[in-house]
Amino acid sequence: MAVDYAVIVVYLAGMLAMGWWGMRRAKSKSEFLVAGRRLGPAMYSGTMAAIVLGGASTIGGVGLGYQYGLSGAWMVFTIGLGLLALSVFFSARIARLKVYTVSEMLDLRYGGRAGIISGVVMWAYTLMLAVTSTIAYATIFDVLFDVNRTVAIVLGGTIVVAYSTLGGMWSITLTDMVQFVVKTIGLLLLLLPIAVIKAGGFSEMKAQLPTEYFDPLGIGGETIFTYVLIYTFGMLIGQDIWQRVFTARSDTTARWGGTVAGTYCLVYAIAGAVIGTAAKVMYPNLASADSAFATIVKDELPVGVRGLVLAAALAAVMSTSSGALIACATVANNDIWSRLRGVVGRGGGGAGDEAHDEVKGNRAFILIMGIAVIFIAIALNDVVEALTVAYNLLVGGLLVPIIGGLLWRRGTAAGALSAVCVGGVAVVGLMWHYGILANQPIYYGLLASLAVYVVVSLATPPTDAAVLAAWRERLAGRPDGPAPEDEALAPGHPSRSAV
Numbered sequence: 419m420a421v422d423y424a425v426i427v428v429y430l431a432g433m434l435a436m437g438w439w440g441m442r443r444a445k446s447k448s449e450f451l452v453a454g455r456r457l458g459p460a461m462y463s464g465t466m467a468a469i470v471l472g473g474a475s476t477i478g479g480v481g482l483g484y485q486y487g488l489s490g491a492w493m494v495f496t497i498g499l500g501l502l503a504l505s506v507f508f509s510a511r512i513a514r515l516k517v518y519t520v521s522e523m524l525d526l527r528y529g530g531r532a533g534i535i536s537g538v539v540m541w542a543y544t545l546m547l548a549v550t551s552t553i554a555y556a557t558i559f560d561v562l563f564d565v566n567r568t569v570a571i572v573l574g575g576t577i578v579v580a581y582s583t584l585g586g587m588w589s590i591t592l593t594d595m596v597q598f599v600v601k602t603i604g605l606l607l608l609l610l611p612i613a614v615i616k617a618g619g620f621s622e623m624k625a626q627l628p629t630e631y632f633d634p635l636g637i638g639g640e641t642i643f644t645y646v647l648i649y650t651f652g653m654l655i656g657q658d659i660w661q662r663v664f665t666a667r668s669d670t671t672a673r674w675g676g677t678v679a680g681t682y683c684l685v686y687a688i689a690g691a692v693i694g695t696a697a698k699v700m701y702p703n704l705a706s707a708d709s710a711f712a713t714i715v716k717d718e719l720p721v722g723v724r725g726l727v728l729a730a731a732l733a734a735v736m737s738t739s740s741g742a743l744i745a746c747a748t749v750a751n752n753d754i755w756s757r758l759r760g761v762v763g764r765g766g767g768g769a770g771d772e773a774h775d776e777v778k779g780n781r782a783f784i785l786i787m788g789i790a791v792i793f794i795a796i797a798l799n800d801v802v803e804a805l806t807v808a809y810n811l812l813v814g815g816l817l818v819p820i821i822g823g824l825l826w827r828r829g830t831a832a833g834a835l836s837a838v839c840v841g842g843v844a845v846v847g848l849m850w851h852y853g854i855l856a857n858q859p860i861y862y863g864l865l866a867s868l869a870v871y872v873v874v875s876l877a878t879p880p881t882d883a884a885v886l887a888a889w890r891e892r893l894a895g896r897p898d899g900p901a902p903e904d905e906a907l908a909p910g911h912p913s914r915s916a917v
Contacts, residue, residue, distance in 0.1 A: 421721045421722045421725060422721060422722065422724050422725030422728065423563075423725070424725070425722065425725030425726055425728075425729055426725055426728060426729055426732070429600070429729045429732070429733075430577055430732075432596065433577060433581050433593050433596075433736065434577065434580060434581055436581060436585075436589055436592040436593050436596070437580055437581025437582070437583075437584040437585050437589040437593070438581075438584055438585070439585065439589070439592065440581070440584060440585020440586065440588035440589030440590075440591075440592055441584040441585040441589065442585075443585065443588045444585050444586045444587070444588050444589075444777060445777070446776070446777065447518075447776040447777060447780065449586070449587075449588060449777075450585075450586035450587060450588070450776075450777045450780055450781070451518055451586060451587055451661070451664075451744070451748055451780060452518065452587055452661060452664040452665045453587040453588050453591050453665045454588075454665075455513075455516070455664060455665060455666065455667060456665075456667045457591065457665045457666055457667055457671065457675075458667060458671060459671050459674060459675045459678075460675075461591065461595055462662075462665065462666050462667075462671050462672070462675035462676070462679075463675040463676070463678040463679045463682070464594065464595045464598040464599075464679075465590075465591050465594040465595060465598065465662060465665070465737075466501070466659075466662050466675065466676055466679040467598055467678075467679040467682045467683060467686075468594035468595070468597050468598040468601070468733075468734075468737035468738075468741075469594065469658060469659070469662055469737050469738055469741035470497055470498075470501055470653065470659065470679070470683060470738070471494070471497075471601065471683060471686055471734055471737070471738070472551050472554070472734050472735055472737060472738025472739070473550075473551055473554030473731070473734055473735035473738065473739075474493075474550070474551075474554075474738075474805060475493075475494045475497065475683075475686065475687075475690070475734065475738075476601075476605065476690065476711065476730075476731055476734040476735075477554060477558075477708060477711045477712075477731060477734075478493070478708065479491070479493065479494045479686075479687060479690030479691065479694070480690050480691075480693050480694040480697065480710050480711040480714075481694060481706075481707040481708040481709075481710055481711065482637070482690075482691065482694060482707070483690055483691035483692065483693060483694020483695050483697070483698075483710075484694035484695070484697050484698050484704070484707045484710035485694070485707040486631070486636055486637045486691075487627065487630065487631025487632055487633070487636055487691070487694075487695050487698070488631065488632055488633070488634060488636070488688075488691050488692070488695060489633060489634055489635060489636035489637035489691070490637060490690070490691040490694055490695075491687040491688050491690065491691035492637055492641070492642050492645055492687075493645050493649065493687075494683060494686060494687035494690060495683075495684055495687040495688075496642075496645040496646050496649040496650045497649045497650070497653060497683055497687070498680050498681070498682075498683030498684040498686075498687060499646070499650050499680070499684075500649055500650035500651065500652065500653025500654060500680075501653050501659070501676060501679055501680035501683055502676075502677060502680035502681070503650065503653070503654060504653055504654050504659065504663075504676060504680075505672065505673055505674075505675075505676025505677045505679070505680055506673065506676075506677060508654065508824060509663050509666070509669070509672035509673050509676050510669035510670070510672055510673050511669075511824065511893050512660060512663045512664075512672070513663055513664065513666050513668070513669045513671075513672040514669055514892065514893060514894065514895040515892050515893065516664075516892070517664070518661070518664065518748060518752055519537070519540070519657060519660075519661075519748055519749055519752055519753050520536065520540055520655065520656075520657050520660055520816070520820065521534070521536045521537040521540060521749065521752075521753040522752070522753070523660075523820070523823070524536050524819065524820065524823060524834060526888070526889055526892060527823040527824075527829075527881075527885075527889050528819075528823065528829070528830065528831035528834050528881060528885070529831050529881060529882060529885040534753065534754065534757050534758075535835060535838050535839065536753075536815075536816055536819070536834075536838055537749050537753030537754050537757070538754060539811055539812070539815045539816055539838060539842055540657045540749050540753070540812070540816065541746060541749045541750055541753070541754060542808070542811055543656065543657070543808045543809070543811055543812040544656075544657055544658055544742050544743075544745040544746035544749060545742075545746050545787070545790075545791065545794075545808075546804050546805065546807060546808035547656075547658065547738070547742040547745075547746075547805070547808050548739055548742035548743045548746050548787070548791045549791050549794045549795045549798060549804060550795075550804050550805045550808070551735055551738045551739035551742055552571055552574065552575045552578075552739055552791055552792060552795040553571065553795045553798065553804075554735045554739075555570050555571050555573065555574030555575065555732075555735060556570040556571055558570070558574070558712075558728060558731050558732050558735065559573060559574060567796075568796050571792060571795050571796055572792060572796075574732070574735070574736070574739075575739075575788065575791065575792040575795065576792070577736070578736055578739045578740050578743065578788070579743065579784070579785065579788030579789070579791075579792070581593060581740070582740045582743050582744055582784050582788065583781055583784045583785045583788065584781075586744060586777070586780065586781065586784070587661070587665060587744060590740045590741060590744060591665065593736065593737070593740065594737045594740070594741070596733070597733030597734070597736060597737045598733075598737070600726070600729055600730050600733040601686075601730045601733050601734055603726065603730070604726050604727040604728075604729060604730025604731070604733075605686070605689060605690075605693075605727070605730050605731075605734075606685070606686070606689050608719075608723055608726065608727055609693055609714075609715070609719070609727050609730075610689045610692060610693055612718065612719060612723075613692070613693045613696040613697065613714055613718070614692065614696050616696065616700060616714075616718050617695075617696035617697075617699040617700055618699065622699065623695060623696060623699050626699045627695065627698060627699060631695060631698070640857060644857045644860065647813060647860050647861070647864065648806075648809045648810070648813055648860060649809070651813050651817050652809050652812055652813055654817070654820070654821065655812065655813070655816050655817055655820045655821070656745075656812060657745040657746075657748070657749055658738075658741045658742050658744075658745035661741070661744065661745050661748065662741070663676070669895070693710075693711070693714070694707075694710055694711075696714070697710040697711075697713065697714045698710070700714065700718070701713055701714070711731065715727050715728060715731075743784060743787060743788055743791060744784060746787045746791075747780065747783040747784040747786075747787045747788075748780065748783075750783055750787060751779060751780055751783040755783070803854045803855065806854055806855055807849065807854060809860075810845045810849060810859055810860050810863065811842060811845060811846070813860060813864060814841040814842060814844065814845035814859070814860060814863035814864055814867060815837075815838050815839075815841040815842035815845065815863075815867065816838060816841075817841075817864065817867070818837045818841065818864070818867040818868050818871045819833070819834035819835075819837045819838055819867075819871060822834070822837075822871055822875075826875075827881075827886065828875055828876065828880060829871065829875045829881070830874070830875045830878045830879070830880065830881050831881065832874050832875070832878040833870070833871045833872070833873075833874040833875030833876075833878065834871065834875075836870045836871065836874040837867045837868070837870050837871035837874075838867075840866050840867055840870045841863050841864065841866060841867025841870075842863075844859075844862060844863040844866040844867070845859050845860065845863035848862055848863055
C-alpha cells in the first residue's frame with residue numbers, strides 16, 4: 419500500500435497548498451465568499467459538478483447500484499436533473515442579483531422581512547449537509563489507513579476546515595477543480611471499465627443477476643418521485659448551490675456552464691450504478707451495500723490505481739464538504755449573526771480595513787462552523803437519516819417561497835414567512851409521526867407550504883410597488899447602486915471589469 423499512501427498524501431498536501439495560495443487572493447468579501455464573481459465556463463462547470471457529486475453520490479450511488487442495479491442511478495440522476503433545471507431556467511436571474519445568500523434574495527423580493535427565519539432553516543440544512551459529508555471520511559480512511567471512525571473524521575475534517583478557512587471560495591474553487599479532474603479519471607476512466615471487465619462484461623452481469631437489476635424503473639416509481647421532490651427541487655434552492663452560481667462571471671456562464679455540469683452528473687449517475695451492479699456479481703453477499711465501493715477498490719484494483727481511485731472518492735467527499743461548510747458559515751454570519759446584532763456600521767477604517775474585517779469575520783465563522791461539524795459528525799451515526807432531515811427541511815420550508823418569489827408577482831412577505839414556518843413545522847411533525855425516512859413528510863409538508871403561501875399572499879396586501887420595481891431592476895442586472903462586493907475592495911485589487 420506504500421504507493422497508494424503516497425498518492426493520497428500528495429493529494430492531501432496539494433489541497434492544503436491550494437488553501438494557502440487561495441488565502442493570498444481572498445482580499446475582499448466578494449473574493450472570499452464568491453471568488454470575486456469571476457469564474458469562466460470551464461472552471462465554473464468543474465467546480466459546480468464537484469460540489470453536487472459528493473460522498474453520497476459516489477459511495478452511496480455505487481451502493482444503490484449494488485442493491486437495485488441500473489435503477490440505482492436515479493438518486494444521482496435526479497441531482498443532475500435539478501442542476502440542469504436550475505441552470506436553464508433560473509441561474510441567469512440568480513447570478514444577476516449580485517447577492518451572497520438565498521435569504522438576501524428573499525429580502526430583496528419580499529421587502530426585507532423574510533431573511534432571518536429562512537436563514538435559520540438554510541443554516542440547519544447546510545450544517546447537516548456538511549456533517550453527513552464529513553462522516554463519509556470514516557469509510558475512506560478506514561480503507562486507507564485502518565484507523566478508527568473518530569480519527570478518520572478528525573483527519574479528513576481538519577484538512578477541509580484548514581483550506582476552506584485559509585482562502586474561502588478561492589481555495590475551495592481551486593481544490594474543487596483538482597477534485598473534479600481526479601474524480602473523472604478515478605471513477606469514470608479507471609474504476610468503471612475495470613469493474614465491468616472484472617465482472618466478466620455486461621453479458622456475464624446479465625447472466626448472473628436477476629432481470630430487475632437491468633430494469634430502469636426497478637427501484638420503484640414512488641422512490642423515484644421522492645428523489646425528484648427532495649434532490650431535484652433541493653438543487654434549485656440550496657445555499658451551497660446558489661453560492662456557486664454567484665461565482666459565475668456572467669449569466670451566460672451560469673446557464674451554459676451549469677448545463678455542462680448537470681449533464682456530467684447524469685453520466686456520473688449511470689457510471690456509479692454500473693459499478694455497483696458489477697460489484698454485486700463479484701461480491702453477492704456483502705453485509706452492507708454501502709461497502710461495495712470500498713470492497714471493489716481494495717480487492718480488485720492494482721497498486722497506484724487503487725490510491726488514485728480512493729483519492730477520487732476522497733475528492734468527492736471533500737468537494738461537497740467544503741462547499742457545504744462555506745455555505746453554512748456564510749448563512750450563519752450574514753443571515754443570522756449580523757442581523758441579530760443589528761448590522762451596525764463599524765466606522766473608523768477605510769475601504770481596505772472594512773474588507774479585511776469582513777474577510778476576517780467570515781474566516782472566523784468557517785473555523786467555528788467547521789469545528790462544530792467535526793464534533794457533530796463524531797456524535798452522529800446515521801448518515802441517511804441526517805441527510806433526509808436536512809433535505810426535508812430545505813424543500814418543505816423554502817422551496818415554495820423561493821420559487822414563488824421568482825415566478826409569482828402576487829406572492830407577499832406574509833405568505834413567504836407563513837410558508838417557511840408551516841412547511842418547516844409540518845415536515846418536522848410528520849417525520850416524528852411517520853418516521854424520518856418516510857415519504858409522507860415531504861409530500862404533505864410541501865403541499866401545506868404551497869397552500870399557505872397562496873392563501874396568505876392573496877389575503878394580504880400586495881408587495882410594495884417600489885420593492886417589486888427594485889427587484890425587477892436587480893433581476894435585469896441593473897442594480898440601483900454598486901453591487902455589494904464592489905463596496906469594499908482592497909487597495910490595488912483589480913475590478914471585475916478589468917479581469
